[in-house]
Amino acid sequence: MARVNENFEKLPGSYLFAEIARRTEAYQQANPDAALIKLGIGDVTQPLVPAVVAAMHEAVDEQANAATFKGYGPYEGYDFLREAIVEHDFKARGVDIAIDEVFVSDGAKSDCGNIGDIFARDNRVAVCDPVYPVYVDSNAIEGRAGEYDVDAEAWMNITYMPTTAENDFCPALPDAPVDLIYLCSPNNPTGTALTREQLTRWVDYANDRDAIILFDAAYERFITEEGLPHTIYEIPGAKTCAIEFRSFSKTAGFTGMRCGYTVIPHELVRQGQSLNALWMRRQSTKFNGASYIIQKGAAAIYTPEGAAQVQAVIDFYQRNARVIKEGLESAGLTVYGAVNSPYVWCKTPDGMGSWDFFNKLLEEANVITTPGAGFGPAGEGYIRLTAFGEADATREAVERIKRVL
């Protein structure tokens, strides 16, 4: 008799954004005239930039012609894209990454979700709390999380590292031994970025213990402050302890296009095995490369005109982030993030619960946010707002929120 993976049954409730969608739809059905403004899910709204559009049209035309048609591509991505990545995302910042340390994929979410394939099941996982749910749920499915404690809202074999205003949004180094450490900077959901000193502490900690940092840098392009690391490989020693995930989703509006990449340095070795080689084997067995057309589009953001166009879109989102931050602060709320991130992490007023504040903003201001508790227990007392909306709608949402406070 075929038996299912029993870990699925342990997964609590529904996926956070599905629950938000459910509540939103129920409210909209009961109030069909309400004009909702969505500052909840982190999805982009601005179209692809002209350089990307032109590159994709060109790639489609190549596929229409036998002389230029491309079939299966390399599992790890085309060199034209990997070379551009190495040059512009790393070399330009003084970081030396080899082309064959870069694996292009259909997105950072897939890579974050699938990376567990190359690790043993008995590794101890540490995550920040609050946390992007994919890190936790993928480990739960793979059996690395143990049992779920409903009262504590926590998996018994996962080490949660509270990441709140109290510790300046940099988790304390764990007391108990941990093996796989997920860090995300700039952080989703808190919108805060780790400094060079903070990240150095983590790299040293991981190297001391032969732990591995799974570093999600999907929001790197939103860093505006000088001196913050854009890649973990700016930190000495990171190549022997860190895997980095990157995304074109927020950088270039690729949420619906699906492209990202993962960096695994050759120096990253455990039990005598190259993690780069393990991932190559995983990808060649269970993946068949990202779409050629999408890779051509991604490469276009590294041309001078593509880079300028993409930066203009990021500037647009950054202005939204400032509007939200300054608006909420002017209303007396305490706000984090926004400066180096498209995310604004806002403390609820008067110790209100985060789902309660979510409901209040939905029902009274018709603004959809994300309750911080959905990202983990330490997210209780916060909500997340995103800067990916239209400029007018974002301003309107902030005004509405101010009116109901």
Add this chain to the structure above:
Amino acid sequence: MARVNENFEKLPGSYLFAEIARRTEAYQQANPDAALIKLGIGDVTQPLVPAVVAAMHEAVDEQANAATFKGYGPYEGYDFLREAIVEHDFKARGVDIAIDEVFVSDGAKSDCGNIGDIFARDNRVAVCDPVYPVYVDSNAIEGRAGEYDVDAEAWMNITYMPTTAENDFCPALPDAPVDLIYLCSPNNPTGTALTREQLTRWVDYANDRDAIILFDAAYERFITEEGLPHTIYEIPGAKTCAIEFRSFSKTAGFTGMRCGYTVIPHELVRQGQSLNALWMRRQSTKFNGASYIIQKGAAAIYTPEGAAQVQAVIDFYQRNARVIKEGLESAGLTVYGAVNSPYVWCKTPDGMGSWDFFNKLLEEANVITTPGAGFGPAGEGYIRLTAFGEADATREAVERIKRVL
């Protein structure tokens, strides 16, 4: 200390096609003037058809405009594509599949590789021998294959079902209990298709034992003989025991575009759990949907003009298959497949080993094939040729082979 998944270390040698590429490159470097013809890897050569190209251009333009821009799509694929699939791939054959039983993805290889996520680790896996390596390697990575026996060239916990001319390329029902049964029809690599009667025996066997059939129908469009099932759901009872994988790769030249889909009927339940719901959870956690542009292109093959154009390309490949089959038969070789498949499965002459015959054809005829032994021990004594080449090159390759026999 982080520990790696020790199953990777057990995986034998390199991936089959990597080894072929290595030998081919070594030969080409030693013989730079040799004009090699590749009939080895199953990659297409004909460009995307005009209807698909037009749909993709249109989709790119939609992404260039804020009013029509699409961000994150549904994890399970857009309804416009799932509706077309249900209508044309199933309803048109008298099979009733609901839209929410269809999961669009970045390709059948990803789905075949990832499906193990929803099953317990202690299921007993059965595969045909010879077999598409992804089924075996993905289970080996997940720990379901046990230890690798180098002498037997077999994993100790996998049940291999010899599938050869002796049993008419339909494996015998296993004596020992098995839980997950991979079947591929039309088959890769043997090019043969299971009849309704043969497939019915398997469906009945699986239902009797609560086993599950993982049915790979990637080559369904190549069926030419009347009366053969195109989907396993044409067989009564299949909905309670089968998952079906489909691909646009060979149907529509999408090997480099990346799109396929998986069907999981609601009736498929084990231990009280809906496998459809488990896969939805897996995909929403570890995948973020297939690219919008690629899905628009895939949907275009279901329009009247798209369908006719795609059929013309398949006819072209089918003519190649006939040229190979008839040419090799005229030279006295025994040949299987080709009639309902782009694959030709050819017995080596005089009991020659399949890597030896591969080497002979590479070195003497400058034709690249795939050695049957690369697909499993029972593939020894065969080579696989594919019909995906250019027509002239295919004819030339057959003439060259005939000359060296």
